[in-house]
Amino acid sequence: xxxxxxxxxxxxxxxxxxxxxxxxxxxxxxxxxxxxxxxxxxxxxxxxxxxxxxxxxxxxxxxxxxxxxxxxxxxxxxxxxxxxxxxxxxxxxxxxxxxxxxxxxxxxxxxxxxxxxxxxxxxxxxxxxxxxxxxxxxxxxxxxxxxxxxxxxxxxxxxxxxxxxxxxxxxxxxxxxxxxxxxxxxxxxxxxxxxxxxxxxxxxxxxxxxxxxxxxxxxxxxxxxxxxxxxxxxxxxxxxxxxxxxxxxxxxxxxxxxxxxxxxxxxxxxxxxxxxxxxxxxxxxxxxxxxxxxxxxxxxxxxxxxxxxxxxxxxxxxxxxxxxxxxxxxxxxxxxxxxxxxxxxxxxxxxxxxxxxxxxxxxxxxxxxxxxxxxxxxxxxxxxxxxxxxxxxxxxxxxxxxxxxxxxxxxxxxxxxxxxxxxxxxxxxxxxxxxxxxxxxxxxxxxxxxxxxxxxxxxxxxxxxxxxxxxxxxxxxxxxxxxxxxxxxxxxxxxxxxxxxxxxxxxxxxxxxxxxxxxxxxxxxxxxxxxxxxxxxxxxxxxxxxxxxxxxxxxxxxxxxxxxxxxxxxxxx
Numbered sequence: 001x002x003x004x005x006x007x008x009x010x011x012x013x014x015x016x017x018x019x020x021x022x023x024x025x026x027x028x029x030x031x032x033x034x035x036x037x038x039x040x041x042x043x044x045x046x047x048x049x050x051x052x053x054x055x056x057x058x059x060x061x062x063x064x065x066x067x068x069x070x071x072x073x074x075x076x077x078x079x080x081x082x083x084x085x086x087x088x089x090x091x092x093x094x095x096x097x098x099x100x101x102x103x104x105x106x107x108x109x110x111x112x113x114x115x116x117x118x119x120x121x122x123x124x125x126x127x128x129x130x131x132x133x134x135x136x137x138x139x140x141x142x143x144x145x146x147x148x149x150x151x152x153x154x155x156x157x158x159x160x161x162x163x164x165x166x167x168x169x170x171x172x173x174x175x176x177x178x179x180x181x182x183x184x185x186x187x188x189x190x191x192x193x194x195x196x197x198x199x200x201x202x203x204x205x206x207x208x209x210x211x212x213x214x215x216x217x218x219x220x221x222x223x224x225x226x227x228x229x230x231x232x233x234x235x236x237x238x239x240x241x242x243x244x245x246x247x248x249x250x251x252x253x254x255x256x257x258x259x260x261x262x263x264x265x266x267x268x269x270x271x272x273x274x275x276x277x278x279x280x281x282x283x284x285x286x287x288x289x290x291x292x293x294x295x296x297x298x299x300x301x302x303x304x305x306x307x308x309x310x311x312x313x314x315x316x317x318x319x320x321x322x323x324x325x326x327x328x329x330x331x332x333x334x335x336x337x338x339x340x341x342x343x344x345x346x347x348x349x350x351x352x353x354x355x356x357x358x359x360x361x362x363x364x365x366x367x368x369x370x371x372x373x374x375x376x377x378x379x380x381x382x383x384x385x386x387x388x389x390x391x392x393x394x395x396x397x398x399x400x401x402x403x404x405x406x407x408x409x410x411x412x413x414x415x416x417x418x419x420x421x422x423x424x425x426x427x428x429x430x431x432x433x434x435x436x437x438x439x440x441x442x443x444x445x446x447x448x449x450x451x452x453x454x455x456x457x458x459x460x461x462x463x464x465x466x467x468x469x470x471x472x473x474x475x476x477x478x479x480x481x482x483x484x485x486x487x488x489x490x491x492x493x494x495x496x497x498x499x500x501x502x503x504x505x506x507x508x509x510x511x512x513x514x515x516x517x518x519x520x521x522x523x524x525x526x527x528x529x530x531x532x533x534x535x536x537x538x539x540x541x542x543x544x545x546x547x548x549x550x551x552x553x554x555x556x557x558x559x560x561x562x563x564x565x566x567x568x569x570x571x572x573x
Contacts (some may be wrong), residue, residue: 008417020161020434032089043503045074045446046443046444047073048529050073050435050451051435052151052450056207059116061115065264066205072153073159074447086484090198093197095187095188098150098185100201102182106173108172124261125263131143140167164368181205183204184204216241222242228250245257266283269289293352295347307345307346311346328453331447335399335406336399355370358418358419359417360375361376379428379434380424381418383421385422385426386425386538387527391419393546395411395412401537422549435451435452439499455481457476461476464482475542477543510549533565533573540561
């Protein structure tokens with residue numbers, strides 16, 4: 001077990017407790033608005049899908065890009081004899097995942113019969129799976145031949161989390177309706193007694209909107225070459241897939257049309273399907289990776305001198321989920337950013353340009369083409385610091401506040417090499433992607449900020465993506481309330497929380513002590529409240545709050561910026 005330090009982890013926008021890092025005195029007692037839900041169990045469960053959206057083929061008879069395979073990572077926080085939070089491991093708790101209904105009554109408890117994957121799994125992956133069994137041996141709860149109900153999750157000692165890697169969930173619920181955002185309920189049980197200690201409903205997103213039909217339907221822009229008898233199947237997905245194999249055979253002298261079902265990654269290595277992490281093998285050796293052949297080849301295509309796939313999110317959604325599913329739907333989308341702003345264009349993603357210095361995740365691949373699923377954008381590439389210290393320059397793209405960027409690489413950089421911040425306030429762990437990084441007390445960044453591509457809050461407050469955050473702290477948004485893990489007002493006043501955060505919604509700040517903090521280290525307050533102390537997006541109220549200060553009620557609406565002038569005059573700068 002690992003003891004957590006002062007506060008619960010937060011993301012790039014720090015949120016203020018009571019509106020002021022100033023030096024003025026306030027003698028009245030404070031009263032906040034509705035607090036987070038009072039925990040009813042002895043443990044707090046945190047859970048997140050790793051990617052924000054997993055893709056799978058709608059049908060598997062012709063070829064397969066991705067099987068049904070989802071990942072859910074979980075951490076369980078208990079408390080020691082002194083009431084301090086501790087991370088619990090497999091010696092302490094058993095963790096399970098089970099189906100859960102959402103607010104609309106949609107529930108997804110089984111996958112058998114919802115996809116033809118199991119009819120072709122052996123031919124594609126060379127493995128004999130029971131009906132409903134995933135590639136790693138996991139089942140959906142109602143498909144389990146042992147009828148155990150909620151399914152056990154393994155413990156990853158290196159990552160210090162429980163994980164279910166390879167849940168074979170589909171986007172079809174038990175009522176035969178499409179729901180790309182099904183919920184799973186994760187439960188933690190005392191290892192000795194079996195008693196449930198805590199639970200959390202978390203979204204496990206999945207989509208079959210991996211489309212090729214926009215171009216590869218017979219008669220489409222990609223199926224007009226002479227000398228080929230194009231497919232005429234009534235199922236347009238099958239028709240398009242057959243046309244792709246016909247085109248591949250004609251261009252590369254292969255015989256894929258007579259080798260179905262074909263696993264694309266059988267020849268073109270994909271880290272997404274390399275479960276052992278051993279690298280290219282067999283037919284993959286000497287061939288381009290799947291990302292290179294897909295993004296690189298399609299990125300070069302032109303029509304009348306113009307790219308068929310220009311650097312726009314619409315190009316990404318020609319193949320990725322998608323126009324309906326909206327793979328990218330998190331806080332960055334709300335902030336006006338899209339896929340290109342982080343990843344670059346098709347040729348950048350396909351490794352068509354060598355990375356600049358610092359462009360690879362661990363520095364070992366600088367000067368070489370991007371490695372798929374590894375050399376990816378980072379939080380620190382846009383969240384480059386705070387109001388006191390952050391990156392700036394003519395080749396950077398700042399947002400309106402001037403503090404953060406809205407493009408993760410320098411303008412004119414065709415490789416889209418991720419920027420590295422010099423102020424590491426919001427940086428991930430060194431040489432580590434966001435989805436694997438941990439912060440405050442060893443808590444996974446995703447467990448408090450939401451999944452990659454679906455970072456909290458999702459704009460649609462009623463979305464299943466927001467269910468977990470609401471259950472933990474009473475409102476949607478990154479987990480910021482200290483009381484999710486700590487007893488109310490059990491902490492000493494501090495500015496040593498995650499990312500330099502102070503206690504959130506803690507009445508102790510209203511007695512004048514925050515003035516002492518300011519005088520001792522003015523820069524630490526200005527970092528979020530601004531050089532003028534009038535507030536920045538780093539001091540944005542996450543939910544409506546009101547406080548009584550010297551018999552005056554101070555009210556903030558969600559989204560207000562906290563500045564010193566709301567409660568008292570500004571101190572000397």
